[in-house]
Amino acid sequence: MAQSYVMIGGEGPLSYAKNSSYQGGVVDVAKPIIEEAIKQKLDINELCSNGLMNNFWIADFGCSTGHNSFLAMQMITRAIGENFQSIRSVSQIPDFYVFFNDQVTNDFNTLFRSLPPERHYRAIGLPGDYHRCLLPKASLHFAYSSWALHWLSQVPKAVEDPNSPAWNKGRVHYSGARQEVVDAYSSQYAKDMGAFLEARAQELVSGGLMALVFPGAIPTSVENPNTSYSDVPSETALIGSCLMDMAKKGRVSQAKIDSFNFPIYFTFPEELKAVIERTGSYNIERIETLDNPGKHTLTNANARASFYRAAFEGLLIDHFGCEIIDELFDRYAHKLEASPAVLHPDNDKSVMIFVLLKRI
Ligand SMILES: C[S@@+](CC[C@H](N)C(=O)[O-])C[C@H]1O[C@@H](n2cnc3c(N)ncnc32)[C@H](O)[C@@H]1O
Incomplete structure (x- = not known):
């Protein structure tokens, strides 16, 4: 689980x-x-090799309450419909x-309440852990996931084990941590991403496409593409430093902080490529880093604090209880206000990784 x-x-x-x-x-x-990608790589004739296609199945993995997902699904169904129309005919556009x-x-209640009325697809909820198979074998034609696959299924065990060389005492993430900690995160990522790709390989039809986009990192040097650097983890370090301040004031125990780590990992293209190639189930049609488009939207300390709170509150409450949350994010917003350089979009070096895979 x-x-x-x-x-x-x-x-x-x-x-x-x-x-x-x-x-x-x-x-x-x-x-x-x-x-x-849909125009060039989705081969309608290959997908319809058994005759007409009545139903076209698409899945968004890690959709949350759907507000961003709806935009993506609208765009994807429209593009696929146009592809069908140009290669076959309007009458042969399948039901999505x-x-x-x-x-x-x-x-999911909020998701279904918020579905756009003008959509041209039928919506179905698919609850469950996406590291496992969730759909029938060879049924899915297009898989999509955005801003989800940097979440790990769990914090690597060694990072929380006081007897392990990878114990991450005094930090809440791998940013700036010892190599053993980084390695533990990296191997947990390989395991999780491998499981996600294996599960989708079961579900996707041959010739089916998968478009994934998630925050990643860029290598520090061209000579060594296996060393990564990203500004993104330093945000979690900033939350960690607020927790340390609260420990000094006796608001939270140091032991509680030592046993907490963010289950998030920012991969980089070479590392991701190796995980994909190990599955042997996909052709990599495209893999690239995109400049993070969102960075201009979080230049205000309170907006930035709310952004992280919306994503991390559940996780933090699980570990620390709900009493500390308001204070933690107030402190975080004050820290941001005191360091305008952190808020400046030009200093946000985070990147998005985009990958397009075709099921062999
Ligand atoms: C940051 S939200 C992204 C939501 C949406 N895709 C977007 O672009 O705004 C990440 C989502 O991934 C989901 N998620 C994380 N791990 C998951 C897993 N193992 N199985 C299914 N969903 C998962 C989380 O519950 C969360 O809703």
């Missing part, structure tokens, strides 16, 4: 729905790339079924 990291549900001021325009910017940037996947504790 993956640990529970669902985003804040509903549509209130602290909800993920109201604090995810940062992630939503990715859909705009990835749109022309995905449209082009979109499976919205997230963890069982996700707020």
